Amino acid sequence: MTRFRRQLLVGGFLLALVSVLAVMVHCRFNRTLPKYACLTGWVLFAAIALLAVYNARKKIPFLPLGSSEAWMQIHVYAGFFTVVLFLIHLNFHVPTGWFEGTLAWLYVLVTASGIAGLILSRVLPRRLSTRGGEVIYEKIPAIRSDLRQQAEALVLDAETKSPVIAEFYVRQLNAFFAGPQKFWLHLLESRQPLNAVLVELEELRRYLNDQERAVLEKLAQLVRRKDGLDYHHALQTALKLWLFAHVPLTYSLLIFSLLHIVLVYAFSGGAR
Amino acid sequence: MSEQLPAPEFDSQHYERPNQKWTCGRAAEGQPCRLGPSGRGRCEATFECSPALEKKEGEAKGRWRCTRPGGACETGPFPDGTCCRPIPRCSPVATLRARRGRFTLAVVTATVAVLMILLGSPPLRTKFINPGELSTPHSGDAFAKLTGSNQVDPTCVVCHQAGALGPSGMTAAAFHASPGPFEIIQLAQARPAELTAIDESCQRCHTRHLFHQPNVVRDISCSYCHAEHHGAGPMPSTTDANCTFCHADAAVMAAAAAKGAALAPDAFRSRVRQGQNEFPTTRPASGFTQVIHRFGGDHPEFRVHADRLRDPDTLQFGHALHLTAETIPKLPNGRKLDCAFCHQPDAAGVYYRRINFEDHCRLCHSLQFDSETPGLTLPHGDPDFVSAFLHSLPKQYADFAARSGIARTEEQKEFARQKLQHLQARVASGEDFENRIFFSTATTGPATQVGTMSGATRALYPGCAYCHEVKSNPHGAPKITKPILFDRWLGHGGFNHAKHSGVACSRCHQAEKSKATADIILPAKDSCVACHSARGGVTDSCVTCHVYHSAGR
Numbered sequence: 001m002t003r004f005r006r007q008l009l010v011g012g013f014l015l016a017l018v019s020v021l022a023v024m025v026h027c028r029f030n031r032t033l034p035k036y037a038c039l040t041g042w043v044l045f046a047a048i049a050l051l052a053v054y055n056a057r058k059k060i061p062f063l064p065l066g067s068s069e070a071w072m073q074i075h076v077y078a079g080f081f082t083v084v085l086f087l088i089h090l091n092f093h094v095p096t097g098w099f100e101g102t103l104a105w106l107y108v109l110v111t112a113s114g115i116a117g118l119i120l121s122r123v124l125p126r127r128l129s130t131r132g133g134e135v136i137y138e139k140i141p142a143i144r145s146d147l148r149q150q151a152e153a154l155v156l157d158a159e160t161k162s163p164v165i166a167e168f169y170v171r172q173l174n175a176f177f178a179g180p181q182k183f184w185l186h187l188l189e190s191r192q193p194l195n196a197v198l199v200e201l202e203e204l205r206r207y208l209n210d211q212e213r214a215v216l217e218k219l220a221q222l223v224r225r226k227d228g229l230d231y232h233h234a235l236q237t238a239l240k241l242w243l244f245a246h247v248p249l250t251y252s253l254l255i256f257s258l259l260h261i262v263l264v265y266a267f268s269g270g271a272r
Numbered sequence: 273m274s275e276q277l278p279a280p281e282f283d284s285q286h287y288e289r290p291n292q293k294w295t296c297g298r299a300a301e302g303q304p305c306r307l308g309p310s311g312r313g314r315c316e317a318t319f320e321c322s323p324a325l326e327k328k329e330g331e332a333k334g335r336w337r338c339t340r341p342g343g344a345c346e347t348g349p350f351p352d353g354t355c356c357r358p359i360p361r362c363s364p365v366a367t368l369r370a371r372r373g374r375f376t377l378a379v380v381t382a383t384v385a386v387l388m389i390l391l392g393s394p395p396l397r398t399k400f401i402n403p404g405e406l407s408t409p410h411s412g413d414a415f416a417k418l419t420g421s422n423q424v425d426p427t428c429v430v431c432h433q434a435g436a437l438g439p440s441g442m443t444a445a446a447f448h449a450s451p452g453p454f455e456i457i458q459l460a461q462a463r464p465a466e467l468t469a470i471d472e473s474c475q476r477c478h479t480r481h482l483f484h485q486p487n488v489v490r491d492i493s494c495s496y497c498h499a500e501h502h503g504a505g506p507m508p509s510t511t512d513a514n515c516t517f518c519h520a521d522a523a524v525m526a527a528a529a530a531k532g533a534a535l536a537p538d539a540f541r542s543r544v545r546q547g548q549n550e551f552p553t554t555r556p557a558s559g560f561t562q563v564i565h566r567f568g569g570d571h572p573e574f575r576v577h578a579d580r581l582r583d584p585d586t587l588q589f590g591h592a593l594h595l596t597a598e599t600i601p602k603l604p605n606g607r608k609l610d611c612a613f614c615h616q617p618d619a620a621g622v623y624y625r626r627i628n629f630e631d632h633c634r635l636c637h638s639l640q641f642d643s644e645t646p647g648l649t650l651p652h653g654d655p656d657f658v659s660a661f662l663h664s665l666p667k668q669y670a671d672f673a674a675r676s677g678i679a680r681t682e683e684q685k686e687f688a689r690q691k692l693q694h695l696q697a698r699v700a701s702g703e704d705f706e707n708r709i710f711f712s713t714a715t716t717g718p719a720t721q722v723g724t725m726s727g728a729t730r731a732l733y734p735g736c737a738y739c740h741e742v743k744s745n746p747h748g749a750p751k752i753t754k755p756i757l758f759d760r761w762l763g764h765g766g767f768n769h770a771k772h773s774g775v776a777c778s779r780c781h782q783a784e785k786s787k788a789t790a791d792i793i794l795p796a797k798d799s800c801v802a803c804h805s806a807r808g809g810v811t812d813s814c815v816t817c818h819v820y821h822s823a824g825r
Contacts, residue, residue: 031513032464033460033462033464034462034463034464034465034466034496035451035459035460035462038459039456039459039460042456042459095403096403096404096405096501096502096503097401097402097403097404097501098399098400098401098402099400099401099402099403100403137368138295138299138367141299141300142299142300142301142302142304143302144300145300145301145302146302240368240372243372244372244375247372247376248375248376248378248379248380249379251376251379251380251383252379252380252383255380255383255384255387256383256387259387261446261453262442262443262446262453263401263442263446264446265445265446265447265449265452265453266432266434266437266442266443266445266446266449267401267428267432267434267435268449268468268470
């Protein structure tokens with residue numbers, strides 16, 4: 001059994017155990033504790049705050065607060081546990097009212113984006129390693145620029161300058177090398193973008209002499225490398241993009257949660 | 273297909289710093305400057321080197337030397353010591369991390385701004401923080417008029433004092449709540465259903481809290497049973513848990529019994545039902561303090577059966593006779609007499625209208641006292657009227673003749689004379705006749721001989737005592753005990769007949785076996801439990817039959 005599988009098994013078992021315990025506690029005290037909703041609310045808020053602290057932990061890596069991996073594991077399983085807490089806090093009812101509805105939707109969106117991020121971070125790295133090569137995300141623009149320069153140099157090479165290849169480059173490949181291409185198709189593991197360009201390159205072959213065909217081969221090689229770069233760009237972008245939803249919505253959720261606490265105490269039975 | 277991607281072909285000494293907020297604008301071209309942008313995103317590119325001034329001994333000016341990393345340039349510094357190779361300036365680009373930070377800040381700012389707008393405006397705030405629509409009784413015209421609030425623009429302040437406050441006021445109110453936000457331990461220690469400050473708002477209109485029995489040990493918070501903000505319409509029904517909170521607690525019930533024992537019986541006589549006659553039951557010695565968990569379980573048998581109570585009505589009536597006897601004539605429509613002829617539902621269909629002589633008895637019991645003049649009947653309702661009627665029989669016969677179409681006075685008098693003559697032939701005296709009218713219980717007349725058949729005949733009018741309790745009165749007309757007809761038999765529970773219209777009467781009421789008036793033919797609890805239980809599939813919640821708030825309190 002791999003370490004990952006062992007973690008998954010133990011974590012999953014603990015999550016199931018704690019969830020069942022939480023539901024049992026809910027059934028036992030739901031009707032007997034008068035301030036039960038407040039208590040579950042505080043537990044849920046504490047759990048969400050713990051999840052949010054993970055972001056702060058990443059900003060202070062120099063403090064001896066445990067490994068980032070351990071924090072990530074806690075973040076994931078505690079995140080799933082908040083779903084149980086959330087349902088218990090709502091007493092398994094859909095909230096009504098604008099404020100509480102928005103708060104609930106924020107929680108749903110944060111959780112959904114977190115689950116999406118978890119799935120992406122489990123699936124995409126495996127796909128990237130299967131495809132091969134390692135590219136630092138921040139260097140992708142530079143590598144793309146380099147590939148473009150190589151392609152242009154090849155096309156404009158004075159010795160083998162071919163009007164057919166040059167015309168094709170201007171018409172088709174200039175845009176291809178200029179920036180990232182076909183984000184969604186790459187994310188869906190489609191080879192269609194690469195095959196489309198390669199087919200056109202192959203069709204071009206019959207119009208070329210041997211010297212030009214050698215250039216075409218090199219150009220096709222650059223096209224493959226650029227396509228691989230686009231693949232990395234698409235998958236790594238997806239790996240980073242989900243945080244654009246998860247992190248900001250988390251802050252909004254925390255703000256709404258704090259306001260929710262204030263409103264509950266201001267308007268609850270104990271308030272005057 | 274695994275493909276080898278290009279290895280970075282940049283200076284290996286340059287490594288990426290994704291944690292920084294800015295990158296060189298020329299990094300995308302693969303030519304970032306060595307210095308990089310400032311922390312605020314400003315390009316700090318100047319020259320490739322800072323020339324160093326070298327002076328040999330004896331030289332006054334000295335010579336500028338190129339200090340470029342990787343080797344001196346060909347041209348070398350300008351005479352004024354400026355590097356001859358300026359680094360092209362760029363527009364630094366924010367890293368993805370920085371852009372996420374900016375986006376996060378924008379979302380947070382937007383969230384705070386939207387909340388400030390929504391909380392800052394009272395009408396918007398009311399709608400925004402309202403956790404759910406109010407029930408109709410707490411949101412209608414009558415409520416607005418009662419509370420002096422504006423129904424068009426309802427405010428929370430009628431019930432919540434914090435509703436009149438702005439964001440800062442609400443925050444202050446939250447911190448002054450009891451238990452407060454930082455008293456989490458007290459949340460777990462709070463007593464269930466105890467009165468809270470908001471109950472004062474309820475009691476401004478619902479003036480007294482003692483709606484229930486006077487032996488309730490402690491008052492329950494209104495909001496424990498009544499949850500507001502759950503949508504328009506009536507407030508949600510209370511749950512069995514609300515009732516069993518006390519009624520399933522043996523200690524609470526024992527305390528209630530002890531408190532009830534110290535109270536005068538009159539303290540419990542509070543039920544007033546307008547226009548309805550209720551069957552009286554005696555209160556148990558310990559009150560209604562039996563521990564109850566479920567209707568189908570330990571709920572006690574109905575009082576009428578548990579105490580074997582009898583109907584005190586003096587009117588003689590047998591359901592079995594009227595429903596099963598062959599001698600009962602058919603109704604004018606040819607149908608057999610059934611329950612529905614006498615028991616007719618009220619306008620709501622919940623209960624039945626009271627039985628009365630004119631609508632339900634006279635059709636058969638027509639009060640005919642003279643077999644030769646069946647159209648002339650005794651009055652009903654007052655023995656003095658009956659006595660007066662009998663003492664004025666000549667006038668009554670004459671009036672009957674007039675009603676029958678005999679116009680001339682002389683003929684009317686002759687008609688009356690003949691009738692009285694025939695009547696006098698059948699009775700010994702007027703006094704005897706009046707006594708028979710009031711006290712006879714005979715169901716058969718004297719023996720007769722018709723052809724070869726002989727036997728008793730059916731008495732046309734047996735006498736008032738046939739149905740009523742008649743007592744002699746030496747000072748006037750006999751006294752007839754007024755019948756007591758009850759409209760409600762279960763004083764502590766309701767019953768909706770309309771909801772049971774699909775069930776035959778005989779399934780619950782054993783009327784065909786009841787021979788005596790004293791029989792109370794209410795179904796026993798088990799008859800109800802057959803349906804109203806988990807096994808029967810029909811709700812058995814407390815509020816199906818009971819209400820918490822006693823009328824008149």
